[in-house]
Amino acid sequence: MSFARVRALVVVGLLGVLALVFVVVALVRDTQSEAGIGGGCPEGWPMADVTLREPKDVKINVLNGTDQIGLANKVANDFRNRKFQIKKTGDEKKQIEDIAVLRYGPKGVGSAHLLRAYFLDNAEAEYDPKRTDDTVDVVLGSAFQQLATTTEVNQSLGDLGSPVAPPGSCPTQQD
Known part of the structure; x- marks a missing residue:
């Protein structure tokens, strides 16, 4: 395998890991999980x-x-x-x-x-x-x-x- 192929595989692998980390952080820090489900509804409202x-x-x-x-x-x-x-x-x-x-x-x-x-x-x-x-x-x-x-x-x-x-x-x- 040539050095150019190894370098390309390393770059693609790093991009994949970076994308996975980004998705996990976005899901963990999601603040809209209760949006549209009556999350901040005043008490007594139907x-x-x-x-x-x-x-x-x-x-x-x-x-x-x-x-x-x-x-x-x-x-x-x-x-x-x-x-x-x-x-x-x-x-x-x-x-x-x-x-x-x-x-x-x-x-x-x-x-x-x-x-x-x-x-x-x-x-x-x-x-x-x-x-x-x-x-x-x-x-x-x-x-x-x-x-x-x-x-x-x-x-x-x-x-x-x-x-x-x-x-x-x-x-x-x-x-």
């Missing part, structure tokens, strides 16, 4: 589940906030065809002028984020920090026409980005 859910994992109640008869059942069937879990359908007591209103608690933040995409981010969000279930109430309003297509939902999710914990709550990821 932990908001900001995991973006699959439709099959989302539980919803579909309520009709219009005078159109049967709208909640029709839209609930559309959601069932898209693999959502429908817990109940019914009528809302007061009329809604918007496209839709999404009512949810800390456990439903990720689910409500997904549902916003089905209304192309035109649904009004009503967060209730005292709500304890992971079900989202979808209240249909008089401006509602139809749910978004799969392509529109995917584009809307891209525009919306990742779910964010509402003010007064701390983000957490559930598996």
